[in-house]
């Protein structure tokens with residue numbers, strides 16, 4: 340009788356992992372069913388998240404693209420919206436603050452565009468001061484930033500052209516009761532409110548009837564090499580009646596407010612719904628696959644497999660389901676995101692999800708497999724003689 | 726540690742259920758099986774044959790009594806040590822073949838050796854040699870579903886022997902087979918075990934194979950019914 344070599348645990352687990360894989364591949368229907376569960380969870384969850392991130396981005400893009408390091412806003416401001424005005428004393432104080440390179444006024448008001456067919460459409464009219472153009476238009480698909488220098492010229496959102504009654508570069512329309520010329524188009528600058536329309540600050544004041552010494556926000560650029568937080572602190576001290584926020588603070592506050600007030604609950608519900616469904620499908624199909632193969636598991640126990648061995652076998656199966664399902668699911672979400680992509684929404688799949696999703700699905704699948712494991716643990720090896 | 730006895734069972738009882746529903750499946754079994762013996766265990770349905778085989782095979786715990794395998798009291802072992810004992814000492818052949826459906830004949834046979842720690846190559850080589858011995862040299866890559874009942878049972882025999890166990894336990898290995906293949910399979914099992922001096926216990930109803938036994942033990946209603954503690958050949 341040859342003595343069998345000592346048994347390195349890893350080698351043994353490799354055998355079991357391989358066996359798990361073979362058993363998994365053997366029952367194609369179960370394999371597909373279980374994968375569908377994982378894919379469903381990934382697609383539903385990630386798709387919802389990508390839409391959520393896309394929507395959030397639509398509402399922070401203005402701030403993110405403003406090229407301002409600091410925003411001076413009315414106290415209590417949490418989102419970017421039209422509202423109260425501040426007077427130009429603020430501007431003077433900001434400009435004379437140490438470390439400030441630029442402090443420029445921005446006007447942010449709702450205005451009404453008259454359509455040729457009658458009827459009106461609201462726009463969020465943004466007045467940016469030249470030549471600094473902080474908070475000015477970007478993402479041009481027609482025209483460019485220089486068109487703002489032309490008199491009575493406004494840049495509109497490309498994807499709203501039809502809605503506005505068929506705009507073209509050079510069209511003349513009535514905005515807030517005055518004739519304006521269409522100078523160019525931006526793409527995809529669509530927050531939850533009306534789309535942005537951009538013009539020069541003075542023109543915007545004319546259109547909206549805001550006095551020449553009033554503005555909605557002051558946008559600040561810090562001198563190169565200056566610490567943004569230090570300048571922020573100095574500004575806050577000099578302008579105590581208003582709030583000074585960094586670009587990223589403002590952006591984050593918009594995100595938090597939207598999550599709290601509008602988007603958070605519904606997206607959390609649908610994302611966790613996806614996870615729960617996936618969990619249930621994986622748990623049930625792995626359980627039923629163990630039930631189908633009870634005799635095989637009993638045999639494995641009889642010939643010397645321990646519960647730990649079989650737990651490992653299930654764990655490997657769960658891990659493979661998680662990995663394969665995540666990859667397929669993420670691939671599908673990527674495809675769908677391309678399909679959904681439009682000016683109103685560009686779904687965003689943050690790269691970190693590519694790591695988080697498989698890890699999360701791994702946890703889900705491993706936890707789900709414990710249902711199957713509990714059945715295996717109860718299995719008497721003697722059952723194989725029955 | 727050279728005990729004559731491969732199996733030594735004393736006062737083995739097994740009670741299933743509890744309270745009013747108690748069922749005494751074994752009522753005090755004393756049996757000795759010598760090393761290298763080819764023993765058949767026969768008896769009516771429900772007499773306790775499978776129960777006894779399960780206890781000897783360490784897949785079921787006795788209610789009382791003791792079982793020594795090759796001098797070691799396995800009834801005193803911690804349950805956690807039993808899987809490894811089964812892996813190294815006992816080859817099982819079941820009534821159904823109980824092969825893993827997703828594995829080829831070779832892989833089914835190699836599994837035991839691989840679990841014991843042999844490399845894939847070595848285990849595969851041994852499996853092929855064994856399958857060759859059981860007449861399935863040309864079927865090593867077939868899945869169980871692609872084999873006949875008799876062929877599957879031959880694979881099961883090869884698997885039971887793959888770990889080179891000193892003890893082989895078979896529960897009605899011919900029950901699912903026709904007379905011809907039943908006899909063939911049992912002859913094969915006897916031959917292969919004899920070569921290596923393995924001890925074999927075969928539970929069977931099948932009188933057509935009784936003549937292959939070194940010795941018969943009859944069990945009825947949980948008791949051994951003939952004085953069969955005679956010395957083996």
Ligand SMILES: Nc1ncnc2c1ncn2[C@@H]1O[C@H](COP(=O)(O)OP(=O)(O)OP(=O)(O)O)[C@@H](O)[C@H]1O
Pocket residue numbers: 741742748749750768769770771772773774775776777
């Ligand atoms: N797990 C169990 N729970 C309760 N009773 C059991 C259990 N296992 C066996 N029994 C009973 O113990 C008795 C002996 O069963 P066993 O399977 O050992 O008989 P057997 O001799 O192998 O019969 P057969 O020839 O039909 O296979 C039977 O009456 C059976 O119903």
Ligand SMILES: [Mg+2]
Pocket residue numbers: 774775776896
């Ligand atoms: Mg039986």
